[in-house]
Amino acid sequence: MSPTRPVRFLTGITTTGTPHLGNYVGALRPAVQASRRPGTENFYFLADYHALIKCDEPARMQRSTLEIAACWLAIGLDPESVFFYRQSDIPEITELTWLLTCVTGKGVLNRAHAYKASVDKNVAAGADPDSDVTAGLFMYPVLMAADILMFKAHKIPVGRDQVQHIEMARDIAQSFNHLYGEHFVLPEAAIDDTVALLPGTDGRKMSKSYDNAIPLFAPPAELRKQIAGIVTDSRVPGEPKEVEGSALFQIFEAFASPEETHQLRRAYADGIAWSDAKQMLFERIDGEIAPMRERYDALVGNPAQLEKVLRGGADKVRALATPFMAELRSAVGLRNLAAGTAPARKAKPAKAALPSFKQYREADGLHYFKLVDSGGALLAQSTGFGTPQEAGRMVAQLKQGRLDGAQAALQLADGVSRADVAAALATLAQG
Numbered sequence: 397m398s399p400t401r402p403v404r405f406l407t408g409i410t411t412t413g414t415p416h417l418g419n420y421v422g423a424l425r426p427a428v429q430a431s432r433r434p435g436t437e438n439f440y441f442l443a444d445y446h447a448l449i450k451c452d453e454p455a456r457m458q459r460s461t462l463e464i465a466a467c468w469l470a471i472g473l474d475p476e477s478v479f480f481y482r483q484s485d486i487p488e489i490t491e492l493t494w495l496l497t498c499v500t501g502k503g504v505l506n507r508a509h510a511y512k513a514s515v516d517k518n519v520a521a522g523a524d525p526d527s528d529v530t531a532g533l534f535m536y537p538v539l540m541a542a543d544i545l546m547f548k549a550h551k552i553p554v555g556r557d558q559v560q561h562i563e564m565a566r567d568i569a570q571s572f573n574h575l576y577g578e579h580f581v582l583p584e585a586a587i588d589d590t591v592a593l594l595p596g597t598d599g600r601k602m603s604k605s606y607d608n609a610i611p612l613f614a615p616p617a618e619l620r621k622q623i624a625g626i627v628t629d630s631r632v633p634g635e636p637k638e639v640e641g642s643a644l645f646q647i648f649e650a651f652a653s654p655e656e657t658h659q660l661r662r663a664y665a666d667g668i669a670w671s672d673a674k675q676m677l678f679e680r681i682d683g684e685i686a687p688m689r690e691r692y693d694a695l696v697g698n699p700a701q702l703e704k705v706l707r708g709g710a711d712k713v714r715a716l717a718t719p720f721m722a723e724l725r726s727a728v729g730l731r732n733l734a735a736g737t738a739p740a741r742k743a744k745p746a747k748a749a750l751p752s753f754k755q756y757r758e759a760d761g762l763h764y765f766k767l768v769d770s771g772g773a774l775l776a777q778s779t780g781f782g783t784p785q786e787a788g789r790m791v792a793q794l795k796q797g798r799l800d801g802a803q804a805a806l807q808l809a810d811g812v813s814r815a816d817v818a819a820a821l822a823t824l825a826q827g
């Protein structure tokens with residue numbers, strides 16, 4: 397079954413820190429490859445509002461944004477074929493954050509891992525639970541939900557640590573849809589378990605916090621020095637080496653073809669000197685990175701050009717965000733007073749007073765419908781159908797007031813009885 401609409405992927409990159417080889421192999425490189433898949437639309441943005449939660453140094457904020465924007469373009473992201481923008485260029489995102497804030501339970505945010513970790517740390521230290529916790533940190537998941545929901549993204553490629561945030565975005569979307577009608581697509585986390593986890597120079601997972609990371613765009617001399625620092629065992633030249641558990645070998649593998657990896661494996665067995673293996677690794681990494689490093693240096697040296705690319709990206713996504721935000725403002729009742737001043741609830745036009753069916757497609761590719769009452773509140777939701785026609789046939793049957801045989805396909809909303817649904821269907825069948 398081929399999708400009628402392209403699958404939309406969206407991911408945010410917090411603009412803090414300097415990318416290292418582990419980020420490149422585990423996230424950046426696969427993301428750029430993924431951006432070229434046919435049948436997909438890809439949104440990549442610099443999450444500088446999220447960075448602001450952690451960074452209160454203006455110069456560092458600006459510099460990080462410059463470096464991370466340059467990094468994405470240098471590794472091959474094509475701003476013409478994807479949506480590449482800076483979060484803070486899209487005022488609609490902060491505007492949407494407020495609408496979402498108003499449908500988000502505070503208790504839900506209390507349970508967010510990042511916030512809870514800060515609280516736990518404070519409690520363990522005997523401090524006030526919310527000591528040094530800003531409301532920005534607390535609201536992090538809502539801002540992230542706005543990033544995602546604004547562009548009706550289906551799939552959100554993230555690391556496991558972010559899955560809870562995607563689930564929250566989904567819940568927030570559902571609350572909003574329930575109150576105001578079907579405006580948001582429900583997003584799903586997309587986790588790629590096939591990408592390599594790169595070891596750092598000490599053999600543990602490469603991570604800035606372990607101080608074992610090799611910067612992606614280190615100058616060649618620095619790269620050579622970092623590689624020389626990779627921990628190896630004490631086997632002398634001529635002595636066979638183990639590939640198992642060798643960080644050097646694993647890093648090589650992440651940058652080499654199967655053929656080249658095979659050659660190094662043989663060289664290990666033949667007792668290659670560690671210094672020679674390190675030279676091979678340096679050449680392999682530098683071979684892949686050098687052209688990117690050159691582009692990176694050129695981009696960082698030309699901030700005006702980068703600014704132009706980002707502004708172009710902002711124009712492209714605001715063409716989507718501005719009208720959608722207008723739709724959402726109207727949905728919640730932030731409206732032009734002179735236009736259509738329907739009295740609240742009481743005397744709605746006859747048509748709007750009817751319950752109605754809404755059909756939609758989910759990220760799982762299946763077709764669903766829901767029945768909402770005259771006020772837009774959810775009464776029942778269907779199970780997934782393989783085709784829109786199947787879903788449509790079930791809707792047609794229900795519209796004739798026939799609930800028989802449809803029960804297995806209907807999940808009643810909380811607090812809704814079968815009689816409520818039957819009554820709504822009866823109203824519809826008459827109308």
Ligand code: TRP
Pocket residue numbers: 406407408409410443446539540543544552553554558
């Ligand atoms: N929180 C994400 C991270 O730290 C970054 C991010 C912000 C994001 N907004 C997003 C990721 C929206 C995906 C979608 O990695």
